[in-house]
Amino acid sequence: MRQFLRSTIGTSLLISLGLWLIGCSDFVGHGYWNIVYKNSSRAAPASIVLVSLDDAPTIGTAEEARLLDAVRRTMPRNVFFDLAVNPGSDPRGDADLARAVASYDKDLTFVVRASRLDKFTPESFKFPPKQIRGGAPLALSAWSSNFLYVVERAPYSVELEGRSYPTLSTVLAGVKPAWQSQYYPDFSVDPDRVRRVSGRDLLKGLVPPSELAGQTVIVTSLGQAATGRYFGREMVPLVMHDIAGAVALAKPLNTNLGFLPLLLLALVTLAFGSRTRQRRLKVLIYAAVVAIVLFAPAPLRQQGVILSPDLAILMLTSYGLLRLWQLRTRRIQHTSVSGLPNLLALTTSKLEVGRDVVVAVIARYEEILATLPHALHGECARQIERRLSIGSGAGEIFHSDGGHFAWTEEARPLEMQLSHLQGLRSLFSAPLQVGEHTFDTNIHFGLDRNEGLDALTRVNSALASANEAMGNGRAIELFESHRLAEAPWELSLHARIEEGLRNGDIWLAFQSQLDLRQKRVVGAEALIRWNHPTRGPIAPDAFILQAERAGRIDSLTYWVLEEAITAALELNAIGPRFQMSINLSAQMVDKADLVGNFSEIVRRRGIDPDLLTIEVTETSSVRNRPAACHNLAELRALGFRLSIDDFGTGEASLTYLADLPSDELKIDRRFVSRLLTSDRDRAIVTNTILLAHALGQTVVAEGIEDSETLARLRELGCDHAQGFFIGRPQPFEAFRGEYAKGLSRKTGVV
Numbered sequence: 001m002r003q004f005l006r007s008t009i010g011t012s013l014l015i016s017l018g019l020w021l022i023g024c025s026d027f028v029g030h031g032y033w034n035i036v037y038k039n040s041s042r043a044a045p046a047s048i049v050l051v052s053l054d055d056a057p058t059i060g061t062a063e064e065a066r067l068l069d070a071v072r073r074t075m076p077r078n079v080f081f082d083l084a085v086n087p088g089s090d091p092r093g094d095a096d097l098a099r100a101v102a103s104y105d106k107d108l109t110f111v112v113r114a115s116r117l118d119k120f121t122p123e124s125f126k127f128p129p130k131q132i133r134g135g136a137p138l139a140l141s142a143w144s145s146n147f148l149y150v151v152e153r154a155p156y157s158v159e160l161e162g163r164s165y166p167t168l169s170t171v172l173a174g175v176k177p178a179w180q181s182q183y184y185p186d187f188s189v190d191p192d193r194v195r196r197v198s199g200r201d202l203l204k205g206l207v208p209p210s211e212l213a214g215q216t217v218i219v220t221s222l223g224q225a226a227t228g229r230y231f232g233r234e235m236v237p238l239v240m241h242d243i244a245g246a247v248a249l250a251k252p253l254n255t256n257l258g259f260l261p262l263l264l265l266a267l268v269t270l271a272f273g274s275r276t277r278q279r280r281l282k283v284l285i286y287a288a289v290v291a292i293v294l295f296a297p298a299p300l301r302q303q304g305v306i307l308s309p310d311l312a313i314l315m316l317t318s319y320g321l322l323r324l325w326q327l328r329t330r331r332i333q334h335t336s337v338s339g340l341p342n343l344l345a346l347t348t349s350k351l352e353v354g355r356d357v358v359v360a361v362i363a364r365y366e367e368i369l370a371t372l373p374h375a376l377h378g379e380c381a382r383q384i385e386r387r388l389s390i391g392s393g394a395g396e397i398f399h400s401d402g403g404h405f406a407w408t409e410e411a412r413p414l415e416m417q418l419s420h421l422q423g424l425r426s427l428f429s430a431p432l433q434v435g436e437h438t439f440d441t442n443i444h445f446g447l448d449r450n451e452g453l454d455a456l457t458r459v460n461s462a463l464a465s466a467n468e469a470m471g472n473g474r475a476i477e478l479f480e481s482h483r484l485a486e487a488p489w490e491l492s493l494h495a496r497i498e499e500g501l502r503n504g505d506i507w508l509a510f511q512s513q514l515d516l517r518q519k520r521v522v523g524a525e526a527l528i529r530w531n532h533p534t535r536g537p538i539a540p541d542a543f544i545l546q547a548e549r550a551g552r553i554d555s556l557t558y559w560v561l562e563e564a565i566t567a568a569l570e571l572n573a574i575g576p577r578f579q580m581s582i583n584l585s586a587q588m589v590d591k592a593d594l595v596g597n598f599s600e601i602v603r604r605r606g607i608d609p610d611l612l613t614i615e616v617t618e619t620s621s622v623r624n625r626p627a628a629c630h631n632l633a634e635l636r637a638l639g640f641r642l643s644i645d646d647f648g649t650g651e652a653s654l655t656y657l658a659d660l661p662s663d664e665l666k667i668d669r670r671f672v673s674r675l676l677t678s679d680r681d682r683a684i685v686t687n688t689i690l691l692a693h694a695l696g697q698t699v700v701a702e703g704i705e706d707s708e709t710l711a712r713l714r715e716l717g718c719d720h721a722q723g724f725f726i727g728r729p730q731p732f733e734a735f736r737g738e739y740a741k742g743l744s745r746k747t748g749v750v
């Protein structure tokens with residue numbers, strides 16, 4: 001049952017029942033029957049004739065008596081007297097009327113109308129005076145209306161002070177009160193097509209008696225009679241409702257089955273349709289049920305079977321709207337070009353227990369797409385998806401436009417999972433063949449094993465790890481859950497950094513840079529340090545990254561600059577020219593106020609910017625590359641020296657070199673440390689030195705840990721050297737002491 005209520009059909013049923021409870025179905029029912037009746041116009045039974053005196057309220061009992069006599073002479077079957085009787089002003093007329101009534105014996109019935117709709121109390125009925133009515137029978141006319149005061153139904157009989165009076169329609173139709181207490185008029189009867197005769201003409205003898213002979217005659221006043229709203233039409237004299245009621249009652253069946261049959265039909269067909277796989281059949285079934293609900297009640301009504309379509313219409317409408325909404329979300333959750341579900345769909349799904357989330361990113365995906373005609377983009381994605389799904393055995397692969405593919409894997413032991421992904425990677429050693437185009441590609445994986453976290457977090461983690469893997473050129477990156485545990489620490493980082501700067505936990509270390517030709521220390525790199533009172537020393541890479549993520553890198557950078565200037569001024573004061581290097585975070589390079597702040601600081605501190613080297617690393621985290629290049633060019637124009645740090649590790653160091661007018665290249669220690677052992681690394685270092693010199697740059701080799709490496713670098717023509725072998729990063733006091741000692745020896749360390 002709960003499952004049913006959660007299904008689309010169940011939900012739409014609940015919605016429609018809710019709408020029914022607050023009365024919305026009345027609107028639907030009203031609208032429906034109004035349309036149905038507006039478009040139907042049936043003639044009333046010819047056996048009912050209205051004799052109408054349009055000035056009735058002004059006529060007296062004498063004239064009423066004459067009219068009744070004239071009607072009687074035409075030999076009608078029976079007569080209903082539907083005029084107000086106001087005796088008292090004309091005693092002779094009163095007597096005449098009493099006589100005329102009596103002359104009908106029981107064939108004349110007095111009509112007694114309720115003064116208002118929905119009012120069934122004794123006070124609302126004005127019975128004709130006994131002295132005129134004599135023994136003539138009575139028929140009441142009393143109507144119930146809907147919320148818009150449109151006459152809707154009437155009781156078979158009205159109970160007044162212990163007596164039961166039949167209503168006019170039942171008497172006209174000659175039916176006895178049935179098991180149900182109400183009946184519903186057939187409003188398809190067109191009031192304009194009820195036969196009518198002018199009472200005046202009848203009095204003047206202008207109406208042939210055959211018009212009324214053998215018919216049911218209702219003597220009434222159409223001109224100024226009480227009126228009520230009639231479905232599909234405006235205000236109509238209430239006698240028309242009585243006739244429509246009689247027409248309804250004359251049908252063989254007169255049963256109101258309510259809303260249940262159509263609602264059940266809609267439910268059953270929708271349930272059946274939703275199980276059908278064939279699209280065409282499904283559409284056919286839905287069309288059939290809509291047609292039945294909309295078009296069956298009207299003809300059935302003609303047979304006397306009343307079905308209310310309101311609730312079924314509400315239910316079908318809610319179902320249709322829900323389905324549309326579902327289709328829309330489905331569309332949103334599908335990547336348009338490939339037709340595959342996108343990552344959003346995975347993030348909103350419920351991940352099964354015991355699954356790892358894997359995101360694969362295709363290297364150079366954008367480039368591949370750029371060379372393909374648009375029509376083949378989807379095919380390209382689907383080919384990758386096929387390889388992944390064959391290799392991983394995953395049922396569903398999710399894809400986002402940026403070349404990311406995600407799925408879940410059974411959570412195997414880590415070693416097995418990693419080798420499984422490595423195996424998957426080998427599937428991509430064969431080139432992709434899309435149309436006539438062939439591509440070599442590479443794939444990187446991000447893996448999230450943090451079961452228990454929500455899907456969104458896990459997919460994002462795996463995604464970030466995949467990007468990181470691609471950035472670092474690694475095959476697989478595992479998302480480390482301890483990063484999440486760091487969240488509170490990262491959030492309060494700003495306050496902690498401020499505190500660290502205040503109480504000296506954060507400080508600058510200086511690592512010397514040796515000129516290989518002059519064989520003396522000519523400069524130093526300022527490296528930030530943090531000895532946290534409880535966490536111990538925190539690696540700069542780590543907290544710089546955190547500070548960047550938390551947007552707290554600015555204050556740190558300016559503090560480093562100020563401290564490095566203080567050190568540079570002092571070192572320059574005690575010896576020859578001394579070059580001070582500082583590191584500039586990639587997050588800062590594109591900032592609009594960077595150049596202004598740097599120039600203000602050097603002016604205020606009175607240092608020649610030429611003595612300061614700014615080291616920048618190429619990382620993908622530079623958001624606005626043109627702004628970054630512009631800033632760096634301006635800093636250089638101000639006199640700062642520019643150095644490209646960690647050269648050879650970034651994705652596009654050569655591009656960076658081409659774009660940036662730099663003064664110095666720092667070869668990353670990854671290459672330097674293997675200079676003696678790896679031919680490839682030696683080739684890289686040798687050629688980087690040649691390249692740098694060809695571009696007029698100074699070369700710094702970092703990470704020198706032994707004398708052999710230093711000697712080899714000197715042979716290769718490297719200009720400057722930095723590394724533990726030359727000097728470890730140390731506090732300023734220690735650094736200055738050593739530097740001064742070196743100066744006095746007049747030679748460098750080596």
Ligand code: C2E
Nearest residue numbers: 527528540541544560583584585703704705722723724725
């Ligand atoms: P980097 O700019 O490439 O700095 C050189 C790193 O190599 C330093 O690590 C240094 O201690 C280390 N190093 C120097 N010689 C040797 C050696 O012979 N062997 C080995 N194994 N390592 C050596 P550190 O101080 O841990 O800094 C790491 C990175 O943190 C720096 O790399 C730099 O990118 C960043 N960093 C340091 N201070 C700052 C700063 O004030 N601002 C910014 N934005 N980044 C900084």
Ligand code: MG
Nearest residue numbers: 525583615645
């Ligand atoms: Mg550096």
Ligand code: MG
Nearest residue numbers: 645646666702
């Ligand atoms: Mg470096």
